[in-house]
Amino acid sequence: MPTCNFWIDGKQYTAEAGTNLVDAARANGIFIPSLCYFPHLDPPLGTCRTCTCQINGRYNPACTESVREGLKVEVYTPELVDMRKALVEMMFAEGNHFCPACEKSGNCDLQHMGYELGISTSRFPHLFQDRLIDYRPERLVLEHNRCIKCRRCVEEVFTADGHRVFMYLNRGNETVVGIDYEQAARLSDAETRQAAKICPTGAILLRGKTLAEPFGNRTFDLHSVQSSYQHPISEGPPATPRKKKTIATVSLAGCFGCHMSMLDIDTEFLEVAELVTFNKSPLTDIKTFTQRCDLGIVEGGCANAENIETLRTFREMCDILVVMGECALWGGVPALRNTFPLGECLEEAYLHSLTSEPGERTIPYSEDLPKILNRVYGCHEIVEVDYLIPGCPPAASHIWKVVKSLLWGGDDSLLYAEFKYD
Ligand code: SF4
Ligand code: SF4
Structure with a gap:
């Protein structure tokens, strides 16, 4: 095949004519x-649209295009980057991805694509559907x-004598992947x-088999496919001398693991203690704000009315609001209950659990207890959040890197391995 010249974001490149654009x-x-x-899928599926680019002026999935002489491709315009992120965020919001x-x-x-695109939460409300898990x-x-619904299984999985194993059933929103049990066997x-x-x-x-590979051995553990991968926190030189700042922290519907992680900073905590005064925080046991704070750090999402009230107070009293950990970002482990009606969860916890008294019929209730919400909410669904620190829990070094960068400037970034948490 002859080579051809093509342009990506205004720069000229060369490849064998006819090579798939993604590969080229x-x-x-x-x-x-x-x-x-x-x-190896020919023709390519083009179902997910994540690779959509502007190709000779038209929006098309790059995987369905081959390079040819003079092809002009826009990949990283702000609009395309945002659209790609939105597509992947929708996939996360549409399914149950814990x-x-x-x-x-x-x-x-x-x-992996979520990490590569720097997605730490979805801008779309999670649907928390309760769909079938087929054990048949x-x-x-x-x-x-x-x-x-990428269609890979439908197009790729056949028995040795050519029978299809997976197929699409229904149409539109109702589309699901079906399986031919006889052929699968x-x-x-x-x-x-x-x-x-x-x-x-x-x-x-x-x-019956979980993928028991330890962290570090899995396909996408430690490397990003992008040559430079970092999420800037703030830019510019650090302020010197560093003025003492006031921080407030709180744990809402979380396990307190993020707070424990904060304390894992060990001897560096001495530096933090010199630079920071803690106001309302479980670390100081100060119960209510005594002054306005430079930074508020929130762990945990909102599972009851009191969580919402506390979060709103933090937004009101803190110049910068940071939420840390997966529970605060989108609900995390407590949000596992979101796929079940609240009544069922309460019955399971108080009437049918292993520790319930046999024959128990009462679900405890008191007007003095905070009202439980119908589902667990991420903090950004309740108030405007300035920064998100992903992780379950985020490492102490990452938390303080973000805090220092936000309070005193500097050009720190979160790197790939720091952004990953699973
Ligand atoms: S690893 Fe995460 S994104 Fe992937 S299928 Fe499981 S829950 Fe979903
Ligand atoms: S089940 Fe099939 S259609 Fe669904 S994500 Fe897996 S390969 Fe794609």
């Missing part, structure tokens, strides 16, 4: 985010809450493993 860009060091794209509890975590393309296949489990062990591997999310799982 990556071979030239340009990362075009993509999810459903598998180089990564720390997911068998695919660390090997999941969707999760002999060796597979189909977790419909994690399926992004005829897949060899290797083909069954491949079916689970082909799925870019944890929607197709091997029955």
